[in-house]
Amino acid sequence: MTRADEPLVWQVPAVSRVPLAAPVPTDAEWSGFIRRLESRYDVRQVQVDNTHTKSTRRVSDFLDSATRSRIAYLLPTTPLCQGAADADDDVDDNSAGYVADRAILAVYFGPHMQGPSGGVHGGAVASVLDACIGMATNPLSQPEGYLTAQLTVNYRRMMPLGSYGVAWARVFERDDPSRKAYGIARLVDGQALLASRENGESHRLPVYAEASALFVRRKRAVEGASPASLTQRSRL
Numbered sequence: 001m002t003r004a005d006e007p008l009v010w011q012v013p014a015v016s017r018v019p020l021a022a023p024v025p026t027d028a029e030w031s032g033f034i035r036r037l038e039s040r041y042d043v044r045q046v047q048v049d050n051t052h053t054k055s056t057r058r059v060s061d062f063l064d065s066a067t068r069s070r071i072a073y074l075l076p077t078t079p080l081c082q083g084a085a086d087a088d089d090d091v092d093d094n095s096a097g098y099v100a101d102r103a104i105l106a107v108y109f110g111p112h113m114q115g116p117s118g119g120v121h122g123g124a125v126a127s128v129l130d131a132c133i134g135m136a137t138n139p140l141s142q143p144e145g146y147l148t149a150q151l152t153v154n155y156r157r158m159m160p161l162g163s164y165g166v167a168w169a170r171v172f173e174r175d176d177p178s179r180k181a182y183g184i185a186r187l188v189d190g191q192a193l194l195a196s197r198e199n200g201e202s203h204r205l206p207v208y209a210e211a212s213a214l215f216v217r218r219k220r221a222v223e224g225a226s227p228a229s230l231t232q233r234s235r236l
């Protein structure tokens with residue numbers, strides 16, 4: 001029992017005392033991980049080009065800064081080819097109505113994302129699942145595009161700090177008259193995913209969290225908003 005006048009102290013564990021599942025990846029390790037995902041799953045990393053916004057300040061994406069840029073959005077190659085002569089062509093801003101319906105998001109959950117001792121904060125997990133479904137519903141981040149209206153997350157296992165997470169999302173229903181899209185996403189351990197795929201093992205991987213979401217397309221675009229322009233990462 002604490003006295004009423006006694007300050008309550010929340011003992012936050014020192015991250016240095018919590019062993020990380022995997023150390024912070026170097027640039028080379030991170031890009032190696034993304035390239036392996038690309039080759040195994042026939043997806044291509046997309047990058048934001050916001051030079052067209054004429055802004056002198058780069059507007060940082062929430063997840064990009066939260067993950068210290070250890071995040072990658074990947075879209076299937078096939079839909080990106082539709083309407084484009086070459087898969088390496090840039091996706092331009094005229095591709096209104098462009099839909100992906102599937103997306104993969106790769107993320108390294110670093111020590112700055114600690115929630116419970118040694119585990120990833122549930123809000124960070126929810127953000128990743130939300131962004132992954134968002135990417136599938138609105139891959140060009142168009143201002144007149146879809147926004148999250150409802151998100152339900154089931155946390156199945158605690159994601160250890162220092163994990164390479166891979167979320168995949170699928171939009172399973174679109175109702176255009178009512179501007180709705182329904183999607184699901186799952187989060188698994190990225191290194192286990194690649195290992196199981198490379199070993200030809202077909203057993204089910206443990207799911208750390210899964211989400212279902214309703215996205216609704218706005219009636220009209222917000223004044224002043226400009227879309228992010230996404231380009232496919234050019235092949236190395």
Ligand SMILES: CCCCCCCC/C=C\CCCCCCCC(=O)SCCNC(=O)CCNC(=O)[C@H](O)C(C)(C)COP(=O)(O)OP(=O)(O)OC[C@H]1O[C@@H](n2cnc3c(N)ncnc32)[C@H](O)[C@@H]1OP(=O)(O)O
Nearest residue numbers: 048061064131134135139141147148149178216217218219
């Ligand atoms: C490596 C560097 C970084 C790279 C970056 C790459 C970028 C790549 C691109 C992308 C990836 C990232 C993607 C991120 C994604 C994140 C998403 C978010 O976080 S979004 C922010 C949070 N959400 C909001 O702020 C919404 C706030 N709410 C609203 O604005 C409105 O309430 C809205 C648009 C949701 C609905 O408003 P209305 O007025 O347009 O719609 P009405 O006409 O009322 O409803 C249409 C239908 O939808 C139902 N509906 C609407 N809201 C509902 C709700 N909340 N729950 C249930 N039903 C709802 C209604 O009942 C109606 O259905 P009936 O036609 O009657 O069947």
